[in-house]
Amino acid sequence: MPKIVKNTTFPGLFDLLAPHSCRGCGRIGDPLCNCCKNYIISHHQNLCPICHASNSIGRCVNCHQLPPIFIVGHRSDLIGQLVHDFKFHSVRDLARPLAEILNAVLPPTQGPTVIVPLPTITSHIRERGFSHTHLITKHFAKLRQDCQTSNLLTRARNTVQVGSSREKRLSQARTAYTLTDDSLINPSTTYILFDDVWTTGASLQSASALLQKAGAKNIIIAVLALSQ
Numbered sequence: 001m002p003k004i005v006k007n008t009t010f011p012g013l014f015d016l017l018a019p020h021s022c023r024g025c026g027r028i029g030d031p032l033c034n035c036c037k038n039y040i041i042s043h044h045q046n047l048c049p050i051c052h053a054s055n056s057i058g059r060c061v062n063c064h065q066l067p068p069i070f071i072v073g074h075r076s077d078l079i080g081q082l083v084h085d086f087k088f089h090s091v092r093d094l095a096r097p098l099a100e101i102l103n104a105v106l107p108p109t110q111g112p113t114v115i116v117p118l119p120t121i122t123s124h125i126r127e128r129g130f131s132h133t134h135l136i137t138k139h140f141a142k143l144r145q146d147c148q149t150s151n152l153l154t155r156a157r158n159t160v161q162v163g164s165s166r167e168k169r170l171s172q173a174r175t176a177y178t179l180t181d182d183s184l185i186n187p188s189t190t191y192i193l194f195d196d197v198w199t200t201g202a203s204l205q206s207a208s209a210l211l212q213k214a215g216a217k218n219i220i221i222a223v224l225a226l227s228q
């Protein structure tokens with residue numbers, strides 16, 4: 001089993017001074033070697049983020065009112081470390097392997113598919129120099145036929161949720177997003193809503209409700225790491 005190699009240096013410095021090393025096994029080369037990438041994919045076991053029951057089809061028998069949800073793994077696993085380094089240490093080369101993992105874990109979709117990243121707070125994009133969710137969806141769209149990425153969602157507010165109480169975060173999340181254009185929604189298109197981490201799930205659930213209200217019939221929620 002790959003051990004997590006922690007990057008404790010200043011953001012980005014490690015990758016400027018030294019060649020990449022695999023976050024899973026430490027091998028010099030890529031930030032995630034093929035071996036560790038395949039390990040994550042083959043050990044993936046889908047679970048419901050609400051009640052933690054395992055399922056293989058994204059649909060939970062207990063929480064059936066939600067769209068299918070696919071989560072790669074726990075934040076404390078290697079996938080969580082990869083998300084952390086990608087986001088906070090700006091290891092952009094992780095975007096492609098993270099998209100490949102997501103592609104392997106998500107079921108095939110029928111017909112036109114749109115992957116929609118949950119928009120990041122503007123100040124975070126400025127600090128990091130890129131939108132991490134958008135970069136992953138860009139790579140993901142290249143891996144599937146008839147799939148494109150879209151900025152269908154925008155943030156209604158650019159406030160930070162960290163430090164707020166759970167109730168406050170939940171109510172903020174319910175009004176955090178708006179659709180750029182309702183008329184863009186096509187009932188025959190599959191929409192994959194993507195976020196890097198599931199914390200309360202409120203953001204993803206409110207985004208999913210927005211798409212549904214605008215006429216989307218096929219929605220899948222895709223997340224890399226479960227923070228619980």
Ligand SMILES: [Zn+2]
Nearest residue numbers: 022025033036
């Ligand atoms: Zn490795």
Ligand SMILES: [Zn+2]
Nearest residue numbers: 048051060063
């Ligand atoms: Zn459940």
